[in-house]
Amino acid sequence: MSVRGKVAIIGVGLIPFGELFHKGLESMIQEAFMSCVKSVDKGFDPKDIKAAWFGQWSGGGMIGQGSREGTTLGTVLGLRGIPISRLENGCPTGNDVFRNAVLGVASGAYDVVLALGAEKMRDKPGVESLVAAGGGAGGGILGLHPSWMMGMGGPVLQALYATRQMHELGCTMEDFARVAVKNHHNGVACPYAEYRFEVTVERVLSSPVVCWPLHLLDCCPQTDGAACAIVCRADLAKKYTDKPVYVLGSATGVDYKDMWDKENFIEMPATKFAAKMAMDMAGIKPEDVDLAEVHDCFTNTELLNIEDIGFCKKGEAHKLLKEGYWNREDGHKPINPSGGLKAHGHPIAATGLGQICENFWQLREQIEPVRQVKLKKGIALSHNVGGNGFGVSSVNIIGREP
Amino acid sequence: MTMWERERMQSPRPASPLFWRLNPTVYHLLGSKCSDCGHITYPQTKICHKCGSFNQKDHQLPKTGKVHTFCINWTPPPGLEPPTVNVIVDLDGGGRYVGLITEVANPEEVKIGTKVEMVLRRLLNDSGLDFYGYKFRLVEEA
Numbered sequence A: 001m002s003v004r005g006k007v008a009i010i011g012v013g014l015i016p017f018g019e020l021f022h023k024g025l026e027s028m029i030q031e032a033f034m035s036c037v038k039s040v041d042k043g044f045d046p047k048d049i050k051a052a053w054f055g056q057w058s059g060g061g062m063i064g065q066g067s068r069e070g071t072t073l074g075t076v077l078g079l080r081g082i083p084i085s086r087l088e089n090g091c092p093t094g095n096d097v098f099r100n101a102v103l104g105v106a107s108g109a110y111d112v113v114l115a116l117g118a119e120k121m122r123d124k125p126g127v128e129s130l131v132a133a134g135g136g137a138g139g140g141i142l143g144l145h146p147s148w149m150m151g152m153g154g155p156v157l158q159a160l161y162a163t164r165q166m167h168e169l170g171c172t173m174e175d176f177a178r179v180a181v182k183n184h185h186n187g188v189a190c191p192y193a194e195y196r197f198e199v200t201v202e203r204v205l206s207s208p209v210v211c212w213p214l215h216l217l218d219c220c221p222q223t224d225g226a227a228c229a230i231v232c233r234a235d236l237a238k239k240y241t242d243k244p245v246y247v248l249g250s251a252t253g254v255d256y257k258d259m260w261d262k263e264n265f266i267e268m269p270a271t272k273f274a275a276k277m278a279m280d281m282a283g284i285k286p287e288d289v290d291l292a293e294v295h296d297c298f299t300n301t302e303l304l305n306i307e308d309i310g311f312c313k314k315g316e317a318h319k320l321l322k323e324g325y326w327n328r329e330d331g332h333k334p335i336n337p338s339g340g341l342k343a344h345g346h347p348i349a350a351t352g353l354g355q356i357c358e359n360f361w362q363l364r365e366q367i368e369p370v371r372q373v374k375l376k377k378g379i380a381l382s383h384n385v386g387g388n389g390f391g392v393s394s395v396n397i398i399g400r401e402p
Numbered sequence B: 001m002t003m004w005e006r007e008r009m010q011s012p013r014p015a016s017p018l019f020w021r022l023n024p025t026v027y028h029l030l031g032s033k034c035s036d037c038g039h040i041t042y043p044q045t046k047i048c049h050k051c052g053s054f055n056q057k058d059h060q061l062p063k064t065g066k067v068h069t070f071c072i073n074w075t076p077p078p079g080l081e082p083p084t085v086n087v088i089v090d091l092d093g094g095g096r097y098v099g100l101i102t103e104v105a106n107p108e109e110v111k112i113g114t115k116v117e118m119v120l121r122r123l124l125n126d127s128g129l130d131f132y133g134y135k136f137r138l139v140e141e142a
């Protein structure tokens, strides 16, 4: 099913990401939702929402939040009675929640729906949360492969790619560091980013080695956050705003879930699948995209993603980065003009929806002038990739014209 | 400690059914080879991960191979001494295995292409039970 022309975004809401010990999951959800409702230009009555999708990756026992069904949204937003599902799909949860909401409207089932993602990542220290998730003693013994218990957390998974990128594609640790330099520079002006400071290549390379070849400043932080968007039937959008942003393409792709099945470690086929499906749906080519928020959980990952989405050939992303091609101010195709995960942090289910907020504001040109990207075709792309073996990816493409 | 781990520590039951079930996987290195496309899947599978074929034959992984990629982890989870060297190994004759390097004095001895062999080692202790499995040791070049 193509979604192009059928669905529009009429409002978005985002809270500044950070180590938010003073905010519970419920209060983050409420803040993001209230700012979303207030953002709708001609006013919005939450009673118009006929269905909702709630993204939360860390439900269950993992980070001790407890399992959060759709009831969480229904209760804290006063939306009882409508269908609400909770969705977890790895790091792309946010972009995939949005996709499900879009399909809810495009199918004709609902006129107006909510997509919301929220995550409390910081109440537990990382070593007890993400590391355990990726393969502490518990994570491993629950899995199928006897090696999963051997400490295969996020940095290990990505470092195994990074080593191979250096070997096959000629990337260096300096190239990885340049991604951090670009994204932290972009994040300085973004009021929603957790870490708003500049870094240099030297500073990245002198930060502690987390997992060779990746340094501390090659890794994005774990962060608390919430983000949401309200989408509706495209032909109803003007009732809510004169400047809706339209959904052009929306897709999720999956590859092998485990590292040992992968054919190589210089590409992530999940991203290729999702990007191709979303672009085919939108009827566009990579060169039609003005700006993109691309998953930069680690610096090397952004380089892989840029290539896998199709913005350049395999092995070219780091060379173009050095030339400034992906820069926000003087580049040709700004990548992560918001500062990305590097500057914002990565509250898993909120991350992708936060990207969509950024793209919505960029396309409506309602962003701080220093951050505004020069628009050509008025098309923006958001992307996540993740899961155990980086085998799941979601891509959403939105534009000023339907 | 995760909630899951805490619950397990309070429970007197070790995870022995899982150890028992994983026996052919962990100790006999049993995987599957697809009769249609040749893809080697490990652990055993009834359906090929690559092509979806139902025609799978048992395939025992060899214990030798070469490092395909690696990293040196200074922040492993509790129970592992940093640094660990995590590797993905191209096994001789096909198939891959993910694991840890053992008995290496200097992690920098490990490179892409380094020859390795599996050796049985204690991997962890689960609720009082030692859990053994394979790690990789560097093969001395003649």
Ligand SMILES: [Zn+2]
Binding pocket: B034, B035, B036, B037, B038, B039, B048, B049, B050, B051, B052, B053
């Ligand atoms: Zn097959």
